[in-house]
Amino acid sequence: MKRQHASAAQRTTRSRVTPQHDDAVDRLFTAGGVTLHIDISTLIEHQWTGIPTVAAGLASAFLARMPARIRFFLGTSLVETQIVADALRRNTGLFLERELSSGRALAGPLPILMRQAASGPTIGLFPSVKPVRRAFDIECNVVHDLSTLVLPYFHIKGNVDHHMAGMMADIASSDLVVTVSAASRDDLGAYLGVQAARMVVAPNGAAWPEGFAVAAANMLTPHGAEPYLLILGTREPRKNVMLVFDMLERAPDLLASHRIVFAGKMGWLEEQHALPRALEPARASGRLVFTGFVRDDVKYRLLAGAEATLYPSLFEGFGLPVLESLSAGTPCVASWSSSIPEVGGAVCSYFDPLSAGDMLRATREILARRREEGEALRQRCRAHAARFTWAAAADIILQRLAPLVEARL
Amino acid sequence: MEALRAWQNASSVVLSCPGPMRRHTAALLPVGDAVLPQVFLGGESQLLAFAAAAPELAGRLFFAALPEMFSSPASLPDAWKTLGQKEHAAGPVVHLRFGSIRDARMLKFARNAVVVAETQSAAPLTASHHPFASGHTLPAATKRVFVYGRETIRPKLIGGAEIPATKLPAACITADLAASSFADGSSGFAPSSRGESAGLELVSLADFRSGLWAAGVVPARRSRRGSGAPETTEHGTTVLVPWNLAHFGSIVPDLLERLASLRRPGDRMPRIVLMPFNYLGQTGMIRRLIASLRQAAPDPDVMLSDTFLARVSALSGLPALRRLSRLAWVDGNDPEHWWTTARLNAAGFTAVLIDPSPDAIPGPTTQVADDTILVENDTRYGALSFEVRLPSRRTLPNLLALTAPGRRPRRQAP
Numbered sequence: 117m118k119r120q121h122a123s124a125a126q127r128t129t130r131s132r133v134t135p136q137h138d139d140a141v142d143r144l145f146t147a148g149g150v151t152l153h154i155d156i157s158t159l160i161e162h163q164w165t166g167i168p169t170v171a172a173g174l175a176s177a178f179l180a181r182m183p184a185r186i187r188f189f190l191g192t193s194l195v196e197t198q199i200v201a202d203a204l205r206r207n208t209g210l211f212l213e214r215e216l217s218s219g220r221a222l223a224g225p226l227p228i229l230m231r232q233a234a235s236g237p238t239i240g241l242f243p244s245v246k247p248v249r250r251a252f253d254i255e256c257n258v259v260h261d262l263s264t265l266v267l268p269y270f271h272i273k274g275n276v277d278h279h280m281a282g283m284m285a286d287i288a289s290s291d292l293v294v295t296v297s298a299a300s301r302d303d304l305g306a307y308l309g310v311q312a313a314r315m316v317v318a319p320n321g322a323a324w325p326e327g328f329a330v331a332a333a334n335m336l337t338p339h340g341a342e343p344y345l346l347i348l349g350t351r352e353p354r355k356n357v358m359l360v361f362d363m364l365e366r367a368p369d370l371l372a373s374h375r376i377v378f379a380g381k382m383g384w385l386e387e388q389h390a391l392p393r394a395l396e397p398a399r400a401s402g403r404l405v406f407t408g409f410v411r412d413d414v415k416y417r418l419l420a421g422a423e424a425t426l427y428p429s430l431f432e433g434f435g436l437p438v439l440e441s442l443s444a445g446t447p448c449v450a451s452w453s454s455s456i457p458e459v460g461g462a463v464c465s466y467f468d469p470l471s472a473g474d475m476l477r478a479t480r481e482i483l484a485r486r487r488e489e490g491e492a493l494r495q496r497c498r499a500h501a502a503r504f505t506w507a508a509a510a511d512i513i514l515q516r517l518a519p520l521v522e523a524r525l
Numbered sequence: 526m527e528a529l530r531a532w533q534n535a536s537s538v539v540l541s542c543p544g545p546m547r548r549h550t551a552a553l554l555p556v557g558d559a560v561l562p563q564v565f566l567g568g569e570s571q572l573l574a575f576a577a578a579a580p581e582l583a584g585r586l587f588f589a590a591l592p593e594m595f596s597s598p599a600s601l602p603d604a605w606k607t608l609g610q611k612e613h614a615a616g617p618v619v620h621l622r623f624g625s626i627r628d629a630r631m632l633k634f635a636r637n638a639v640v641v642a643e644t645q646s647a648a649p650l651t652a653s654h655h656p657f658a659s660g661h662t663l664p665a666a667t668k669r670v671f672v673y674g675r676e677t678i679r680p681k682l683i684g685g686a687e688i689p690a691t692k693l694p695a696a697c698i699t700a701d702l703a704a705s706s707f708a709d710g711s712s713g714f715a716p717s718s719r720g721e722s723a724g725l726e727l728v729s730l731a732d733f734r735s736g737l738w739a740a741g742v743v744p745a746r747r748s749r750r751g752s753g754a755p756e757t758t759e760h761g762t763t764v765l766v767p768w769n770l771a772h773f774g775s776i777v778p779d780l781l782e783r784l785a786s787l788r789r790p791g792d793r794m795p796r797i798v799l800m801p802f803n804y805l806g807q808t809g810m811i812r813r814l815i816a817s818l819r820q821a822a823p824d825p826d827v828m829l830s831d832t833f834l835a836r837v838s839a840l841s842g843l844p845a846l847r848r849l850s851r852l853a854w855v856d857g858n859d860p861e862h863w864w865t866t867a868r869l870n871a872a873g874f875t876a877v878l879i880d881p882s883p884d885a886i887p888g889p890t891t892q893v894a895d896d897t898i899l900v901e902n903d904t905r906y907g908a909l910s911f912e913v914r915l916p917s918r919r920t921l922p923n924l925l926a927l928t929a930p931g932r933r934p935r936r937q938a939p
Binding site: 265266267268269271273276277280281282283284298299302303305306307308309358430431453454455457458468469470471473474 | 546547549550551552590591593594595596597604630631633637653654655656657664665666682683684805806807903904905906907
């Protein structure tokens, strides 16, 4: 059983990365004795969605590409690489947290706290908020979106405080700021005046264990399965699910022909996206389904089996559910807000996120395309999504770090 | 408009202000189609007054409920498409932002300017990590500030850089009112005609339901005590109290609590009609006020039934508002108090300023605020504290006396 698990884990790791990088960077890092330290504070959550998913994707890609040069850390302590690698294979921080609590995962202080200097330049990569600053020779942090800055009323106070507490200092102390989309990069420029030269856009990836597609293909029952539309994502006001409700109230025929499935954990400010009374009967009869959080394998099956996914978000730094949908071969009807068109490209159908009528138009359009184009549309979705990989994101970051490393050698 | 001469070649001028976005049917609308909750005061009124003052821009004026969601020029064609416009004139886009400085947002690919109506510093005492929490800092992409014909706060760009400011003509303060036949009580309406209350949304705190308020639905119901809507000015004790929800140091909740605590059975206290403005779509502050009045008032049911919320959703509601009262108390701590006073006066109301300045002189339209308090609020910009002044329990009777029939101050010219 243990051997089977390891084998699946290896396949997972392989599928997350694509060898498409410039070896010169690897040689530079090896020759210079560079170590890339990755902050794992976002990986301690049990259920990885959003930022933890991005942190895990990047960590897996860096680890696969240059394992000898990678260290993980939490606060001011190094963390055992094998234990983090195990968490990445399991796709949860559950056991990582246990190992950290017991102290077994800790592997000594950060190089800056040790008497002996590191053998070469140290780089700190922070996938989100920086728990420590100026602890590495070169620092690099990822900014996912500025929604807590620009749209604080979509968040609870704790969220805003968490992200705003150190944002300015994080950016000021970083040599390189990574954004996951051009939209987020432009936000940093427009609101905080961060110079473009200090930023790099490294779009997120989407990767599934190879077995998921096989399992999904075997489990789906095309004859007899009821068609459904899927809305994937944490439920919070910014995700704008009220627009879906508005659309369904306008189009009872859509609710009759398709079940509507909401998958994702409940977020915050629930009163702002509560189900309207008029749709309660649909929930009671099972036409509207709220699954709550779903595991990755279930998520993949839901994505692969949907007629289309709907993504009405008002503001995104990236829009990972759009990419996940396309990577599963399922077309997405998405709002044209913020970064979403960067992710969805030409394969998505877009709508105005304040117009239920426009959303209905785009939904009918994509359903018609599915009927007309069939498998060809699914293939185009997958082909588009294949451009986004964690390996490519890691490579973009390494390419921009290389000159900073050279300057310190 | 002269003030915009440098940007005359703009193909479109997009106006925006903070507000509940779900009321709009599209991300971009002709200004005339925007559904704004409170058109008489606050950012919405600044926007509409500007639009009315610039008829030459009419065909190029649009409203964006959430300009920050437009990511690139490529977003605009999608928005035009929703409007049913296949093509739109090419050229630069200008974005004018109205409302609180703290809430200034950018249309990223446009030339951005912020219109500032805030005339005094209201910096919080407590620090917040949110870069815009101070209310004095504008986003980096702001190219210009427009101010009204009066000294206003001069915000700086994030990082501290100065920003050029241009004065707007006086027409930008009241052009919408002037264009409306409802602007002044002396013209344009017959007190007995039906339908005058269209445009005035009114509900007692006892009847307040946040979901309905947020949706812009205010039922014409009678309160539990059967008092219904406040009566006309003949009742003699109704006062309008503008309440800036974007000013986290507002004295309005404390003033009401103080009034509630003074209340004794049988007293003839003024009936308060609160006029919340700069409403973002969340009702937390209103709900908190109701909860605190329940605690403070000796007769909370009476207090809540006799205290009302009012919104002027269309200027056609002004005559009905005037019938409620022609007298308003204006919080002088509010950064927008000058704008509020100007609008009230222009529409036929008398504004009594609750003046927190140390050299304030009491008069028929000035009540000295002599009691310093600390107002603390958990806000979307962090926990913010403000030192503000309001009438003490000793001087509050003076304010009430100004309200009494026969003692009312005469209306001042705007």
